[in-house]
Amino acid sequence: MLLWTVLAGPIVRAMPASWLWPEWMAARTLRMPMWEGGQHLMRAGSPEAFAGVLSGNRLTIANRDVLDFCRKQASKVKKAVRCAIQVKAED
Numbered sequence: 001m002l003l004w005t006v007l008a009g010p011i012v013r014a015m016p017a018s019w020l021w022p023e024w025m026a027a028r029t030l031r032m033p034m035w036e037g038g039q040h041l042m043r044a045g046s047p048e049a050f051a052g053v054l055s056g057n058r059l060t061i062a063n064r065d066v067l068d069f070c071r072k073q074a075s076k077v078k079k080a081v082r083c084a085i086q087v088k089a090e091d
Contacts, residue, residue: 062088 012021020034027037043050060067063085070083 059085059087062086 008025012025015021023034023038026041027034030037030040032040039050042053066083066085070081074081
């Protein structure tokens with residue numbers, strides 16, 4: 001068991017990145033699916049940054065149609081365009 005403990009890290013890091021072994025091991029250690037495990041690690045690592053990610057996600061979801069339209073406009077004119085989004089007050 002001691003040998004496996006010492007060799008597990010180097011073996012996992014030596015595998016191709018596309019296999020996602022370190023991520024799988026982290027999720028397994030947390031006993032969570034990878035998605036929830038990742039959220040847990042982000043929240044533990046930097047609560048302020050994680051709150052910013054959540055806030056940005058809510059803003060993007062609430063303005064999805066406007067943002068899609070603006071992306072299409074920017075692609076047509078091949079430069080940045082101004083967009084008006086709605087920001088709801090927090091409870």
